[in-house]
Amino acid sequence: MASTSYSEKALPSNLAPTPPETIITSSPLAAFASATSPFVSSYGRFASWRAGLGLSNPGTTENMQKEVKMTHATNHLFDGARADLSKALSFNPAFQVTHSFNLASYTNPATYNFGAVFANGDFFMQGGTDHEGNVTGRINRGWTPNNVTKAQMQIANSPNAQSMLQLEQDYQGSDYSLNFKAINPSPIDGTGIYVGSWLQSVTPRLALGFETVHQRLGPGMAESMTSYLLRWTSAPSPTPVAPSGVPNPGAVEPNKWIATAHLQAPGILQATYWQRLSEKVDVGADLQMIIAPGRRDAIATVGAKWDLRMSTMRAQVDSTGKVAALLEQRFAPTFAFLVGGEIDHVKNQSKVGVGIMLESSAIPEEAMMAQQQPPSIPL
Numbered sequence: 001m002a003s004t005s006y007s008e009k010a011l012p013s014n015l016a017p018t019p020p021e022t023i024i025t026s027s028p029l030a031a032f033a034s035a036t037s038p039f040v041s042s043y044g045r046f047a048s049w050r051a052g053l054g055l056s057n058p059g060t061t062e063n064m065q066k067e068v069k070m071t072h073a074t075n076h077l078f079d080g081a082r083a084d085l086s087k088a089l090s091f092n093p094a095f096q097v098t099h100s101f102n103l104a105s106y107t108n109p110a111t112y113n114f115g116a117v118f119a120n121g122d123f124f125m126q127g128g129t130d131h132e133g134n135v136t137g138r139i140n141r142g143w144t145p146n147n148v149t150k151a152q153m154q155i156a157n158s159p160n161a162q163s164m165l166q167l168e169q170d171y172q173g174s175d176y177s178l179n180f181k182a183i184n185p186s187p188i189d190g191t192g193i194y195v196g197s198w199l200q201s202v203t204p205r206l207a208l209g210f211e212t213v214h215q216r217l218g219p220g221m222a223e224s225m226t227s228y229l230l231r232w233t234s235a236p237s238p239t240p241v242a243p244s245g246v247p248n249p250g251a252v253e254p255n256k257w258i259a260t261a262h263l264q265a266p267g268i269l270q271a272t273y274w275q276r277l278s279e280k281v282d283v284g285a286d287l288q289m290i291i292a293p294g295r296r297d298a299i300a301t302v303g304a305k306w307d308l309r310m311s312t313m314r315a316q317v318d319s320t321g322k323v324a325a326l327l328e329q330r331f332a333p334t335f336a337f338l339v340g341g342e343i344d345h346v347k348n349q350s351k352v353g354v355g356i357m358l359e360s361s362a363i364p365e366e367a368m369m370a371q372q373q374p375p376s377i378p379l
Contacts, residue, residue, distance in 0.1 A: 065270075126139075137153050152166040212227075266292055281305070283303070338353070
């Protein structure tokens, strides 16, 4: 009688090994993948369709009116005499200190500010203090080129200032912009001001979005308000070509224009229009309207900016009778002279400001030539 080894004996049916394909098919992971497969496939088709639209990032909601603000003289005017002395201590990473002096004017007292800036590819840090002991600080941390965490703070040491903390998260997608801010947040009682915004490109030229502000001052004292955003731009022009025939992507697009609108719930509308007339001339218009029950008011401002070889000229006029102008004249790459003024014909008031900006560097020229590319700052 022939002997049979143990390995050759037939196993009971309940102990028979399960085929490998049966294990994979019956696993929870495979079942989940099978259940979500239609959604994944649908999202893939949607992503391919969206990529085919040729949409670009619309920019942040905070910088929607950036071009108009840079064209008008409002944010650049000052009263009295001013001197800004800056010195660069390092190029990469960037490190610079600044001393700012403001002499007393008819409406403002004399002030002094000391500031320092440090920046590299991942961090941007800025701090300052004034003659009254007020301290300000700002730090940006770039996790990726599209994802930046920001924090700002102010520690007040005078009755005219108020301490403040602001936390911000900014994310820039391929065709959208997402931002969230928390101003003076309290984790104990939830008080503070919270702002969330979304700006989405719907066509290559049109972007729509919204911004919601939730303010909680105390228990039972909360309110929310949502405003709506619109950004409309001119059609992108082909890549400019230099006289030598080589494409020059960094060249200025002629006749480029940007129109924006910001509608708030109480009936407040702000609309702006900016256009680049030529390589050296920009124009901008701003309209602010209040359309509320029992109140109708509007202010229109028109301004222009001329960028010449060694100077920049800004001029503007508004519907309230104010006329303003500012000239920045550079006599050397490190020395500039500023003079500006504003006249209010209705109130019969005026202000004039003069100033200088002096820049110096502690970096040897050989080191600056060796480091031609500054760090990419996460702003």
